[in-house]
Amino acid sequence: MTEHYATEKSEKSHFGLILHLHPRKVRESTFRFTLTFGLGGMAAILLVIQVITGLLLKFHYEPSPESAYNSILNMQESLLFGKMLRNIHHWSAIAFVWIAFLHMLRVAFTGAYRPPRDVTWITGLALLLLLVLSNFTGYLLPWDQLSYWAVTVATSLLSYIPLAGEPIRRVLLGGAEVGQPTLTNFFNLHTGVIPLLIIALMAWHFWRIRHAGGVIVAEKDKESPMVDTRPHLINREFIVAMALLGVIFFISSLLDAPLRDRANPAFSPNPAKAQWYFMGLQELLIHFHPLFAVFILPVTVLAAAVWMPYMKSTDRNQGIWFLSPVGIRSAKMAAATGIIMTIIFISVSELLPDPEALLPKAPSLLTTGLVPFILAAGTMWLFLKYLRKLYSLKRFEMIQSIVVLMVVSYTVLTVTGILFRGEGMNLVWPWNM
Ligand code: HEM
Ligand code: HEM
Known part of the structure; x- marks a missing residue:
């Protein structure tokens, strides 16, 4: 009896901390x-x-x-x-x-x-x-x-x-x-x-x-x-x-x-890239005015993430992946669109002449900031409106599709920055780097 008690006690102390959690x-x-x-x-x-x-x-x-x-x-x-x-x-x-x-x-x-x-x-x-x-x-x-x-x-x-x-x-x-x-x-x-x-x-x-x-x-x-x-x-x-x-x-x-x-402050490698998890931001910086790329966009995403739990909805679906069968379909569609739209965005931004050189008199905050931002946000808004109508999405299914779209887009930007940016941060094939 005493022996049994002793074994049980020592087992408990082994698991004590884990069990306590x-x-x-x-x-x-x-x-x-x-x-x-x-x-x-x-x-x-x-x-x-x-x-x-x-x-x-x-x-x-x-x-x-x-x-x-x-x-x-x-x-x-x-x-x-x-x-x-x-x-x-x-x-x-x-x-x-x-x-x-x-x-x-x-x-x-x-x-x-x-x-x-x-x-x-x-x-x-x-x-x-x-x-x-x-x-x-x-x-x-x-x-x-x-x-x-x-x-x-x-x-x-x-x-x-x-x-x-x-x-x-x-x-x-x-x-x-x-x-x-x-x-x-x-x-x-x-x-x-x-x-x-x-x-x-x-x-x-x-x-x-x-x-x-x-x-x-x-x-x-x-x-x-x-x-x-x-x-x-x-x-x-x-x-x-x-x-x-x-x-x-x-x-x-x-x-x-x-x-x-060893680090040599006098010799900068070309290209000089940030850590992999910041490469999406560095890539955004190539296309957007810095104020939008490293401040307005990240702060908006963070604020939306904090606010997400408090959005009102009567929708009680939870505990299952993508909330419903319709949620799955809409998430797949958002993922595919996110990949295609981001690739198109990067290519168009690369092919079009530099807006700052084209309109040297206009403030760059407008030409490389507000205008591309409104265009990108507007396209996304139209697509989400279409998605909502197509699948009759409830609010949380909709939020989920927005999350999918953003995660996929950031991933494409990150992959582009890591694999497709060579000397002078120009676009190159990975095997030519
Ligand atoms: C959240 C936990 C942690 C993360 C994500 C983390 C991450 C990292 C990373 C990425 C490096 C660079 C490694 C490299 O050389 O490539 C590093 C280095 C180092 N970390 Fe941490 N670390 C963590 C916790 C700690 C803690 C708690 C200590 C010590 C109290 C520590 C001590 C060190 C030291 C001394 C180095 C330099 C050695 C080296 O670079 O190999 N880390 N850490
Ligand atoms: C150091 C990082 C983290 C640790 C160690 C951690 C640990 C855990 C564990 C052990 C659980 C229980 C079940 C499970 O595995 O899902 C959990 C649940 C949860 N975590 Fe984390 N977590 C971390 C980061 C995060 C992050 C980044 C988020 C979101 C922004 C998050 C949000 C949640 C939520 C909302 C739950 C409750 C989920 C549910 O009830 O189904 N955690 N976490």
């Missing part, structure tokens, strides 16, 4: 893998991986322009598993952004952002922004040509923000350009402030999920039975965690994190 019982229908794809859980595991590998890297890393690059070289060459450690941190960082982004899409496409999940959605948005910031600050630390110039390009985007842009850029860089104060700032943000904020927000995110009564359940599954969290949920989470770790280890043993020559 969950209710004692969960609805069986939420186990369906295709409802969540385990993406939120994977994001949580990636944070643990990043904190552990990050702390280990910190033992060997020296945050100064003179020694940062060499400390990475030394770590890769002399430290046992040093290269592997860096590879895991590098590939997990990329996986983290992808998985959190896909998790956001799954939440959006199953309608799980509406009250009582509104605060969960908003804390999620803040987590995604912090994740990008974490990637951004970490990227500079190796102090090679790639990182130095990507940070230079990306921070120069900030100066296009009216009034506050330049002061923010200077505070972040600790001066006029990327240098020692920038590395100190980025190192402290990356290894201190940002991880602490992410951990605190994640705790809030988890608490809100519990508060909302767990993961979203479709109307038809409301009667599904409640089962014990352990073993049913814990076993499934364990399998997902092992599969994720397996994939990360596999990739990290095959592919090395890039490391170019």
Whole structure:
């Protein structure tokens, strides 16, 4: 009896923390893998991986322009598993952004952002922004040509923000350009402030999920039975965690994190590109006035994302992918249109003569800002109106199609920026780069 009690107690302490994050019982229908794809859980595991590998890297890393690059070289060459450690941190960082982004899409496409999940959605948005910031600050630390110039390009985007842009850029860089104060700032943000904020927000995110009564359940599954969290949920989470770790280890043993020559502030590579997740913005900047590309458009998208949960509707469809069969059809149509329209937009903008050269007297805010913006927004509005009529869409199905359209367009812009922009940011085929 005592022995049995002792075993049970020690098992409980093994699972204590994990069980504490969950209710004692969960609805069986939420186990369906295709409802969540385990993406939120994977994001949580990636944070643990990043904190552990990050702390280990910190033992060997020296945050100064003179020694940062060499400390990475030394770590890769002399430290046992040093290269592997860096590879895991590098590939997990990329996986983290992808998985959190896909998790956001799954939440959006199953309608799980509406009250009582509104605060969960908003804390999620803040987590995604912090994740990008974490990637951004970490990227500079190796102090090679790639990182130095990507940070230079990306921070120069900030100066296009009216009034506050330049002061923010200077505070972040600790001066006029990327240098020692920038590395100190980025190192402290990356290894201190940002991880602490992410951990605190994640705790809030988890608490809100519990508060909302767990993961979203479709109307038809409301009667599904409640089962014990352990073993049913814990076993499934364990399998997902092992599969994720397996994939990360596999990739990290095959592919090395890039490391170019030591940073040389006097020699800028051509083309100088921002980090991959900012390439969509850099591409937009080629077509739009900077005020629209890096301020009006991103701020509008963010404001719309925060406002999304509070849009009024009588539509109660939730917990199933794309909300309804009509929702699926409309989402497919929005995706196809998004791809085609963005490619047409890029080509037309490339082929037409530069409006600034054509109308040198007209203010560029009008010729490359307001006019193309109204044209693009107007085309989108007409298309959405047509879509709404074609499928008799309800409000949330409509919102979902807008999200599809925007995500697909941003993806096309990003792919164009990464694969099709060569010297002088001119369009080239990837094999001619
Ligand atoms: C560090 C990043 C994140 C972590 C660790 C995380 C973790 C989780 C977990 C474990 C769940 C429970 C079920 C599931 O896997 O879907 C969840 C649900 C949720 N997450 Fe996240 N999340 C993150 C980022 C985000 C983002 C970027 C958003 C959206 C902007 C978001 C919005 C939500 C919402 C609304 C729910 C409730 C969904 C439902 O009830 O079905 N999360 N999150
Ligand atoms: C949200 C979690 C994190 C993300 C997304 C992230 C991301 C990154 C990225 C993208 C790099 C550049 C990797 C490369 O060389 O290509 C990096 C480097 C680095 N990170 Fe993190 N990191 C995270 C958390 C942490 C934490 C918690 C620490 C330490 C307390 C840390 C310490 C470091 C150090 C020392 C480097 C420089 C070594 C290197 O570049 O290989 N990181 N991080």
